[in-house]
Amino acid sequence: MDLTLAENFYRQMLLIRRFEEKCVEMYSKEKIRGFLHLTIGEEAVGVGVMHALTPEDAILATYREHGQALARGIHPNRIMAEMYGKVEGCSRGRGGSMHLFDAATRFYGGSAIVAGALPVAVGMALADKMMKRKRVTVCFFGDGAVAEGEFHESLNLAALWHLPILFVCENNRYAMGTAIEFSHSETNLAKKASCYRIESHQVDGMDVEAVAEAAQNAAESIRAGKGPVFLECLTYRFRAHSMFDAELYRSKSEVEEWKKKDPLLLLYQRYPSIDIDKYESEAAYIINEAVNFADNGTWEPIEDLTRFVYTQEAAQ
């Protein structure tokens, strides 16, 4: 892999990390409220997968989706404004952190029902197949989702109907506070997926290059009409589940151990000529702009509260 691509990965992952750190700051200043789930530690998954996609592909993500949204190219200003609940936000302030949407980049949200987006992703891929479009639908979800019925129903349908869909499991080892060994009889989740006759791989989710390569291969295979692919990205969440989590369920030493595999650190060690300072100051500038944009944003008038419940009213 060339340095430029590595720099680009580094730049994106750094922006995600600094952006989320700023979100925490804004949360403590009560500019951001509700749930705030950070992806810090897991940046390589979203960045690596997005690299393999074209603008025509569709993305469905979870409530921990800031990283994917940024990597997909939703403007940081609109994401920050959404966190603030402003009308300039990418969901007009109706979604917040967990529900980022953007039609322009075909980003179909942030779903906060674990495994709830998988059936929808299956349907999107079904539509592409029926309309003979060469698109890929990517669905992100966590290890927790693999215990849900909707996961199994959806993988069965995707395989049965040979759909152009990429399932990306971000296995961060915890379903909120419940460790994977307390949730799954078989903790190798790729193995579970392969039971549905889906091509399944485990990938080092801390290594952005490994994720990008696996996603690239998967996307090519899907575009070639070879059916769904399942990637289990082994990763780790460095921060708490949300802002309300005292982290009683895991040890500090475990977290420290995983931090040695920090995706930013790993990439830098591989490409020590990456100009970190340059990307730090660039990220700082972008994030500062985003905060200013959100601070200067406007609140949707209360009269518009019931808009968008039905399309007819939305048009008015």
Place this chain on the structure above:
Amino acid sequence: MSTVITYREAIRQALRETMERDERVFLMGEDVGRYGGSFAVSMGLLEQFGSERIIDTPLSESAFTGAGIGAALNGMRPIVEIMTVNFSLLALDQIMNNAATLLHMSGGQFNVPLVIRMATGGGKQLAAQHSHSLEGWFAHIPGLKVLTPATVQDAYEMVGLALADPDPVLIFENSLLYNSKGSLDTTSIPLAIGKAKVHREGKDLSILTYGISVFKALEAAEMLASEGIEAEVIDLRSLRPLDDEAIMATVRKTHRVMIVDEGWKSGSISAEIMARINEQAFFELDAPMGRVCSAEVPFPYAKHLEDAALPQPDKIVAMARKLMEES
């Protein structure tokens, strides 16, 4: 030009015509293809349209309903058939958390033009997991539209109306109506979603109802007429949106109101209608409103018990007499 056909045939004809007109329309659900539909609604459609547009699904209500949502988001016009309303509870997550919310949650970016059809209602001795009328539950949810065709004409028209709607529409077909016959005029202009219909004019009291209970109410109205009581029978047709205008118009006309609903009373659509009348037309009432609903039990198997649990014409007549006796 009208023909007499069954309710089942009317839906099938509508499905056929809409699929011929629009290649984005497809039907998906359990046993809709090779079996011909669990209530034989889609019989013959597989032969005409092939397995790519008449899709047999595994028993995965949540996944195939969600897949309908996804296909709708991505340019198709899917019709999802769920075998019975009790099974729809397995898909409730998709209906409530995705279909009903995506447009609003995305700030107006993503609408879901999905049609879900399902059988509802009791009366066939199918006991407590196949007989309930839960359409009122779905009418609770902003973002959905809930249609309840009673007549052959509506069974036909509502498929087209639902498909033309940009948002999720649920159609509840009372399974005892599939064999009922009525006249169908395919050239008439369909009555819009959200409009109620007066089936029988009357000056003494109003019976507000929908679905199969329309026919029970009409039967009761005949009996009442012989006693000199003229009941007006209103078919609500749509539980969300409700036609407040038509409801209040009949209240202002007769001043006595009864609601007939196969759903239970507690926390129900019948309760909602009464609340709206209280809010909007309280001083028009000459008597307390009455309700004939299903007994508050999980539906029993034994015929005499099931009959006793359901609204029946004689119960409607008795309630009407009671309302007329109030000064």
